[in-house]
Amino acid sequence: MKAEIESITLELAEPLVSSAGTVDERDLLLVCLEGEHGLVGWGEAAPLEPYDGVTIDRCRTALELQTAALRAAPKSATGAELLELARSADDLPQAMAAIDTALWDLAGQRDGVPLAELLSRDPSRKVPVNGVIGAETPVIAAQLASDLVAAGFTTLKVKVGTDDDIERLEAVRVAVGPRIALRIDANGAWSLAEARARLAAMEPFGIEIAEEPVSGVDALRELAQSTSTPIAADETSGLIGALAAAPTQYVCLKLGRAGGISALLAQAALVRSSGGEVYVASMLDGPVGIAAAVHAAAALRITTPCGLATLDRFDGVDGGLLAPTGGEITVPLGAGLGVGPAEA
Template sequence: MDVSVERVDLPLRTPLRTAWGEVATRTVLLLSIRGEDGVVGRGEAASLEPYDGVPFAAVLAAMEAYADVLRRTPDRTGPGLMDACRRLVDLPQALAAVDMALWDRAGRREGRPVAALLTDSAACAVPVNATIGAEPAETAGDLAAAAAAAGFECVKVKVGVGDDLARVRAVREAGGDRLAIRLDANGAWGVEEAIAAISELADFGLELVEEPVHGIRELRAVRERVAVRIAMDETAAEPGAVGAGAADAVCLKISRCGGIGALAVQAALVRAAGGEAYLASTYDGPLGIAAAVHVAGALNLKTACGLATLDAFDVPMPEALLPRDGAITVPEGPGLGIHWPG
């Protein structure tokens, strides 16, 4: 198979401020695989070191190693090829690119979208939330009003840095009573600090609070003492965390899970443990967003997913993946259903 790996830098219009730091540009690696039949499959590796602790250099090295394996492998797909890559370097953020490319190529060969390969009853669209960084209160309020006007029914607000009380109050006042507010602290708080902060902010009506603290035991301790639903995000990377029942919901990400197949399995584990699964991105590029939208559609997720992030980039993005009235339509074309870049 012909294989190529390409680096792409995606500048954000406005830097995203969070408890773990600020990001102004996302760098992703694009993997393209062309078989003897001429059909091309594409995938994306999108680590974010301040968030997931995975250096770009490590992902690049893994991708180069995988490319050698893919070039030497006969034209085929399936778990055997993924296993060969995993034995070489077991790095989910890089494996995700291989998995996406194989699913994309399989769908293009069959003339069917990835969601249809996963299930016969995929949803046509996926509800999504708008994201508001740790902005000053006035800016956060303006963004909330714009999100509500654009048809979003849910916003995720970054907290754990700056004046959380003023920010959340501004979002509620500007967004109105019908707008669901989801907070994301990115593990910035300790247990007691989280309980105090959530108790204070709960008066504004919260859908849930995502990753108020890091760790299974810590999340369980917060959950037992607040009247707001708690969601797990970064802690989901810990062994056994997804099925631990330490949170009411689990935010899953295609990069951290290692691709489409692994993401679907993780969602099943969450549901088996009595939790609610929803998907989000780490400001991934279009291929990562498309892959997650296909999985969310196949799972028929009703909870708003954090996949409406492409319009944050200061470069053209596929129109098919931009939100309309608070939802993203599952692409109907074969494979991932988009052509990017170009």
């Protein structure tokens, strides 16, 4: 099997500001696997060091080991066997996500069906998505919110964890009215006491979900049991044992942190078996990563809006088939992912 790695950098049109810092560009690693009959599968590794602690160099090293293992694999190796060969070479989840996605893309192309139809008998045809507003000034946040609602979004996620959270949320709520769902994301910025106080102060704004208001399984569980606001685990869900502990009503799953589509589906099954619900979000992934996450969300028939409408944040990137319409992304109908790195 031929296996190549390509580096790309996507610039954000405007920086995304959160309590975790500011992101103004994304370094990504693409994996291209060539299978039988010239079919090509694409995968994407999207580590984000301020978020997951993984550097782009660490990810590249892992991918070099993994792709070397795939090149040396016998032609008779199955997709599952190839995945395990890559994992044996280096099990870094962000790199495994690229290998896993590329193998699924090849499988879909081989069978001539969209990836979601390989993953599920009855996948959704569209995936609901939310708009995202960074930790902007109240005036800018209100204008962005109005623009997103005009574009068809019915759920907005607002970054919080800074001094002007209440003013930002009030401005957004006034701008969009009472029918738009507001989700907040603190990226674990608060202590347990701060989270209780902040969520109480935000109750008048009707918060749909508070994402990672605190960090850690115990803190999330205690907060979830002491507030009426639904809580979602995000960063904490990457900790060993966190998903099985089921500390929150919701879990935000991410393709890179899970280690690929296969692992993400398994994580979703574990969360749902404990009575929780999941949604999928990107870490400002590129087109290949977004396409893979959309297929996974469709296979899971997720109804909670997902954080996958992020391609328009990049300068010069046209969302194409992955552009949201009316707050939804239509699942690509082409074989495999249905899109490539330059085809979104």
